[in-house]
Amino acid sequence: MNRVFDPPRLARLLVSWEIGSSVGRQFVVEAKREGAEFIEAEHMLLALAANPDSDAAKLLNEVGLDHERLATALHEEHRQTLAFVGMTATDTKLSGATALDSPPSLGTSAKVAVRRALIGSRHDHRRARLRGTDLLAGILEAEFGTVPRALAIAGIDRAALLARARRSE
Amino acid sequence: MSSTPSPVGGPADGLAAASALRAIADRLEDAEVERAMRAGWSWSQVAEALGVTRQAVHKKHLRRLLMAQIELRRRNNE
Numbered sequence: 082m083n084r085v086f087d088p089p090r091l092a093r094l095l096v097s098w099e100i101g102s103s104v105g106r107q108f109v110v111e112a113k114r115e116g117a118e119f120i121e122a123e124h125m126l127l128a129l130a131a132n133p134d135s136d137a138a139k140l141l142n143e144v145g146l147d148h149e150r151l152a153t154a155l156h157e158e159h160r161q162t163l164a165f166v167g168m169t170a171t172d173t174k175l176s177g178a179t180a181l182d183s184p185p186s187l188g189t190s191a192k193v194a195v196r197r198a199l200i201g202s203r204h205d206h207r208r209a210r211l212r213g214t215d216l217l218a219g220i221l222e223a224e225f226g227t228v229p230r231a232l233a234i235a236g237i238d239r240a241a242l243l244a245r246a247r248r249s250e
Numbered sequence: 251m252s253s254t255p256s257p258v259g260g261p262a263d264g265l266a267a268a269s270a271l272r273a274i275a276d277r278l279e280d281a282e283v284e285r286a287m288r289a290g291w292s293w294s295q296v297a298e299a300l301g302v303t304r305q306a307v308h309k310k311h312l313r314r315l316l317m318a319q320i321e322l323r324r325r326n327n328e
Binding site for chain 2: 116117118158159161162163165166173176177178179181182224225226227229230233234
């Protein structure tokens with residue numbers, strides 16, 4: 082396993098990154114809100130948007146996205162995805178299993194976003210000063226999956242937003 | 251193909267649906283294994299119904315079932 086993804090190491094990175102542990106806690110909040118087993122890239126994106134004062138949220142805001150609009154776009158993506166197989170969200174309402182007491186771990190799309198953020202960061206990795214906009218760029222680099230689908234459905238130019246996130250200082 | 255495919259439409263929709271259905275199936279399995287064990291099913295019965303090994307069910311669900319405080323049947327009582 083890539084050392085960056087080793088959970089204890091990741092937890093330390095989250096605390097030392099400029100984006101801070103509060104964003105890390107928000108990852109968990111967003112994942113649990115939808116009963117997800119893993120933190121995925123869409124939960125990270127929602128977490129970044131949840132703090133409107135952050136640089137990442139300001140960038141999102143410039144293209145008309147805030148937490149609520151992102152959540153709406155993600156719901157619409159889910160609706161359209163299920164519609165492909167003739168299902169609705171109501172069809173998938175299940176009696177819930179007991180939730181585990183441990184926080185959800187990082188899913189594949191989140192791990193990939195973190196790796197891309199670290200690679201793309203202009204900052205010295207040894208100082209571990211990864212910013213929210215670095216993580217935003219890491220998330221936006223994905224060409225397929227839930228986040229790019231939601232952005233496309235919402236009419237957002239992902240490539241243009243990615244370029245702005247990368248330029249952000 | 252020279253250009254990057256779109257994340258919506260075409261195969262992207264089918265692949266996204268496959269991924270979404272997998273997540274739904276996982277949640278359904280969690281809920282129904284819990285329901286079965288609460289109703290007194292054995293690990294082996296649940297495993298057979300799911301078409302997997304007893305060890306696989308045990309590994310995947312034991313922690314959740316303990317958290318749910320379900321009284322689990324011992325192997326020699328099965």
